[in-house]
Amino acid sequence: MNELLNKQLQTAELQQQHLRQLVRAQDELPDNVKTVAGVDVAYEKDSNRLVAAVVVLDATSLAVEQVVSHYGEATFPYVPGLFSFRELPAILLALEKLPLQPDLIICDGQGLAHPRRFGLACHLGVVTGIPTIGCAKTRLLGEYGPLAASRGSYESLVDNGEVIGRAIRTQTGKNPVFVSIGHKVSLDTAADWVLRLAPTYRLPETTRAADHAVKTLLKLHSLKI
DNA sequence: GCGACAG
């Protein structure tokens, strides 16, 4: 019964090897980014039920403008390195419900800071064509030197001599977040946006809003409301 | 061989 799973994982890796070539690491975002979105997925405890949400914020005020969601079931297991295959399908279905696509999307996970340089942020960006940034709470791979304690300080995330992202302190004295290129956004621009979106808390308002939305929706759903 | 391993 593991043969099918192994085949599925092998196919997913091949997909990554193919799609990774389509990632664009330079700035190709609009001159004036007006909307920024956060995406997240929450899972029900003893089932495969899940809910994905896309929350659109005004890029200047950071006020929530729109929330769309999708209820479904997980069809792929959680495997480090193949995370996007578990979350992307539901995220795409939620995204389709938006009448207007956001100018930029911040993902809760890695972008190029991935073993095959193709984390969730890259996958979502390449599939939709929307500029994306990866902003993870923990590191998947790469090393970084001593990081100053103040907000805004950062160190390069290096893997095999290659800069794959940046460990950035968004709040003085708090643990850093791990930012990497997703699609159509340079690392410098990605870092700027993450800092701009996290003026008060460690995580960007986009991921905080998406996380909150998804947890609330899942709770309401389990209450059959 | 052993441990580590985005969410």
Add this chain to the structure above:
DNA sequence: ATCTTGTCGC
């Protein structure tokens, strides 16, 4: 990711 109580602090 999810479960899980109280607790310390602004």
